[in-house]
Amino acid sequence: MRIGLLETGEPPGDLLETFGGYGAMFEALLGPAYVYRAYDVQRGELPERPAENDAYVVTGSAAGVYDPLPWIEPLKAFLRQAKGEAPLVGVCFGHQIMAEAFGGKVVKSDKGWGVGLHAYEVSGAAPWMDEVTAVAVPASHQDQVIEPPPGARVLAGSAFTPYGILSYDDAKAISMQFHPEFDPAYAKALIEARRGTRFTDEQADAAIASLDAANDRARMAEWINRFLARAVRP
Known part of the structure; x- marks a missing residue:
């Protein structure tokens, strides 16, 4: 399976050299069973057509979906073109840009930053999920989806992040x-x-301490896989 990694950002400062880019993080998360191709979306690189890959992952970014950046609208257009044609997985900014592209609304939340290990109550079911009542996964965001697009189904959320996981079943x-x-x-x-x-300092200390607890990153990798x-099954 060929997976296109739509890289919409990269780690800041020397963290890129130490930890690698967001595309590489997804390769490590999802494993070696795929053929990966990365696209530098911020520099205007996008697939020519959805069929260029079997599926796509849209990464996180320091940008906001509402920012007047030259690559935002072309990305939205590609996602609308790819919707229903190639499987899509969006994470953080990817989650938000998919929602905006498909008719939802994203804002800079007045709740402030969500950072550290966050827990989300599972409220929906899908064939690729296992039976679990909650998941805990690292988070880092200030923007939030406040209006899901038509046809989106909420699978998990929290009081802080009501729309934690969305599924576009059709x-x-x-x-x-x-x-x-x-x-x-x-x-x-x-x-x-x-x-x-x-x-x-207080927020940073609390968030860092929370990340020592057990997390569900491996479960999320299984869900995505x-x-x-x-x-992609024929």
């Missing part, structure tokens, strides 16, 4: 607000890099 697409690709070591380093600018296997 379009072979899923998205999630959290970051299963973030190893706790990277998540901690990212918080440290933003200490004193985006987070207070099973989703892709079902969605």
Whole structure:
């Protein structure tokens, strides 16, 4: 299976050299069973057509979907073109840009930053999920989906993030607000890099401490892999 990695951002500063890019993080998360191709979306690189790959993953980004950046609208257009044609998986910014492209609404939340290990109650079911009542996954976001697109189904959420996982059942697409690709070591380093600018010391300390608890990154990898296997099946 060929997976196109739509890279919409990269780790800040020297974290890129230490931990690798977001595409590489997804390769590590999903495993070696796929042929990966990365696209530098911020530099205007997008597939010529959805059939260029069997499925796509849209990564996280420091950008907001509402930012007046030259690559945002072309990405939305490609996602609308790919919807129903190739399976899509969106994470954090990817979750938000898919929602915006498909008719939902995303804003900078007045709740502030969600960072550290976050728990989400599972409220829906899909064939690629196992039976579990909640999942805990690293998060790092200030923007949120506040109006899901028509046809989107909520599979998990929390009081802080009501639309934590969305499924587009008629379009072979899923998205999630959290970051299963973030190893706790990277998540901690990212918080440290933003200490004193985006987070207070108290917020940073609490978020870093939370990341020592058990997480469901491996379960999320299984969910995504099973989703892709079902969605790409002839």
